[in-house]
Amino acid sequence: MIKYFAKPLFSYLIASCLFASCFIVSQADAADPFTVTGVAVDANGETAIEAQTLAISDGQLRAANILIERLTLETQRQQSTNLEVNQEDAAKLIRALEISNEKRSGSRYLGDITVAFNPIAVQSYLRSRDVQMISTQARPRLVLPVLSGTSLWTENAWLSAWRGDTFSHALTPVKSFAAKNGNDALISAAQAVSGDMQALQKVGQKFGVTQILVAEVSYRTGQPSAIVTDISIESGQRREFGEISGESYSLLAKKIVTTLENDWKNASISVAGKAVSTAATIRFRSHSEWQSLQDSINGSAQIQDARLDALSKDGALMTLTYGGDFARLKNELSFKGVDIKQDPDMGLVLFKTGRY
Numbered sequence: 402m403i404k405y406f407a408k409p410l411f412s413y414l415i416a417s418c419l420f421a422s423c424f425i426v427s428q429a430d431a432a433d434p435f436t437v438t439g440v441a442v443d444a445n446g447e448t449a450i451e452a453q454t455l456a457i458s459d460g461q462l463r464a465a466n467i468l469i470e471r472l473t474l475e476t477q478r479q480q481s482t483n484l485e486v487n488q489e490d491a492a493k494l495i496r497a498l499e500i501s502n503e504k505r506s507g508s509r510y511l512g513d514i515t516v517a518f519n520p521i522a523v524q525s526y527l528r529s530r531d532v533q534m535i536s537t538q539a540r541p542r543l544v545l546p547v548l549s550g551t552s553l554w555t556e557n558a559w560l561s562a563w564r565g566d567t568f569s570h571a572l573t574p575v576k577s578f579a580a581k582n583g584n585d586a587l588i589s590a591a592q593a594v595s596g597d598m599q600a601l602q603k604v605g606q607k608f609g610v611t612q613i614l615v616a617e618v619s620y621r622t623g624q625p626s627a628i629v630t631d632i633s634i635e636s637g638q639r640r641e642f643g644e645i646s647g648e649s650y651s652l653l654a655k656k657i658v659t660t661l662e663n664d665w666k667n668a669s670i671s672v673a674g675k676a677v678s679t680a681a682t683i684r685f686r687s688h689s690e691w692q693s694l695q696d697s698i699n700g701s702a703q704i705q706d707a708r709l710d711a712l713s714k715d716g717a718l719m720t721l722t723y724g725g726d727f728a729r730l731k732n733e734l735s736f737k738g739v740d741i742k743q744d745p746d747m748g749l750v751l752f753k754t755g756r757y
Contacts, residue, residue: 432566432569432570432574433538433570434471434472434536434538434570434571434572435468435496435517435518435519435520435523435536435570436515436516436517436518436570437464437465437467437468437471437515437516437518437570438515438565438566438567438570439513439515439565439567440460440463440464440467440513440514440515440516441460441511441512441513442456442457442459442460442510442511442512442513442514443456443509443510443511444456444459444509444510445508445509445510446508446509446510447508448507448508449505449506449507449508449510452505452508452509452510453505453510455510456510456511456512457498457500457512457514458488460514460516461491461492461495461498461514461516462486462487462488462491464491464514464516464518465486465490465491465494465495465516465518466485466486468494468516468518468523469484469485469486469523469527471571471572471662472523472527472534472535472536472572473527473532473533473534473535473666474533474535474666474667475663477532477533478532481530481531481532483530484527484530484532486526490526493522494518494519494522494523494526495516495517495518495519496517496518496519497516497517498514498515498516498517499514499515499516499517500512500513500514501513501514501515520536535572535666535702536572537572537700537701537702538571538572538573538574538700539572539573539574539612539661539665539736540574540610540611540612540700540736540737541569541574541575541576541610541612542573542574542575542576542610542612542613542614542631543575543576543577543578543604543605543608543610543612543613543614544563544575544576544577544613544614544615544616545588545593545604545613545614545615545616546559546560546562546563546577546616546618546654547559547590547593547594547615547616547617547618548560548590548618549617549618549619551590552585552589552590553580553583553585553588553589553590553593554580554581554583554584554585554587555580556580558650559618559625559650560577560580561650562649562650562651562653562654563575563577563654564577567655568654568658571658571661571662572662572665572666573658573661573662573664573665575614575658575661576608576610578608583604583607587600587603587604587607588600588601588603588604593613593615593617594615594617596615596630596632596639598634598637601613601632601634602634605634610634611633611634611635611738612631612632612633612634612736613631613632613634614629614630614631614632614657614661615629615630615631615632616628616629616654616657618650618653624646624647624648624649625646625647625649625650625653626644626645626646626647626653627644627645627646627653627657628643628644629641629642629643629644629645629657629660630642631661633735633736633738635737635738635753635754635755636735636736636738636740636754636755638735638736640664640736642657642660642661642664645657645660665702668729668732668733675724675725675726676705676722676723676724676725677722677723677724677725678706678720678721678722679720679721679722679723679748679749680710680718680719680720680747680748680749681718681719681720681721681748681749681750681751682716682717682718682719682744682747682748682749682750682751683698683716683717683718683719683750683751683752684715684716684750684751684752684756684757685715685716685717685752685753685756686715686756690753690756691717693738693753694739694751694752694753697734697737697738697739698719698721698751700737701723701730701733701734701737702733703723703724703726703729703730703733704721704722704723704730705722705723705724706720706721706722707719707720707721707722708720708721721749727743734751735754738753738754739751739752739753739754740752740753740754740755740756740757
């Protein structure tokens with residue numbers, strides 16, 4: 402595995418590191434939405450250095466456009482005439498690069514690259530094109546990939562499609578598991594499909610998540626299709642995404658995550674012109690509960706600003722500025738395990754689901 406500093410003189414960088422391991426201290430492995438993983442590169446050239454330079458230049462360009470698609474709304478991309486990243490722009494946006502699975506000959510180079518981008522540079526690029534950047538991530542969810550007629554806890558191609566860290570960098574991060582880490586006593590495929598809340602809570606506690614994605618695969622159309630349901634095990638809220646199809650298991654997994662991301666972006670985007678500032682009362686029973694509520698508020702894509710005005714042992718007064726759509730705010734927070742209601746005397750009241 403080789404890591405590089407990102408430099409404008411990319412061919413010089415490749416040449417200097419072609420036959421050595423050039424390590425850097427970077428955040429390329431952090432599960433942030435500004436990192437694109439698993440970009441396959443393959444190119445031919447008159448020399449090994451030229452082949453590698455061409456392959457990675459093409460890979461970083463594709464990674465940049467993957468990132469732009471991840472962080473923007475489809476409607477805004479369609480309206481923009483100059484959003485697609487070119488080679489020069491891509492080099493300016495990159496923070497770090499990591500190469501793995503290298504294979505080379507005298508004239509051909511293959512490998513996989515992970516590219517970490519500079520958030521400030523990306524935001525500046527999008528602003529210059531009047532496109533809004535959405536980089537707030539949803540909380541991680543655990544996928545339960547159900548393959549009809551097979552135990553959840555048996556290694557199979559559908560489970561393997563979710564392996565690796567590809568989906569940990571999504572706006573809707575998805576975690577997977579190894580078959581050896583559970584059994585039907587924890588949760589069975591039938592319980593996952595039926596939405597057995599007690600079993601879902603057990604598996605959520607084991608893997609440290611409060612959101613479960615159930616994806617049941619079948620071959621109804623000659624290619625894998627999955628019935629997809631997203632479940633909050635704190636509030637019990639379910640989001641049905643219906644049936645999603647893909648040409649292969651790996652492409653189906655990517656399509657499901659893209660569907661989740663698009664839904665998240667459309668549900669969480671705020672319209673600045675409709676922003677509302679209002680008093681809010683935060684109710685809690687412990688310091689840890691207060692911290693959890695703070696995390697939910699600070700991580701909300703709808704809430705643009707949160708000011709703490711007063712704090713006691715069981716409550717806090719805050720001034721919140723949000724996108725103006727209360728239904729969207731309520732829906733987003735519900736998936737974070739937070740209930741919110743409007744009170745004529747106290748303004749907005751926020752508390753952990755089921756507490757009051």
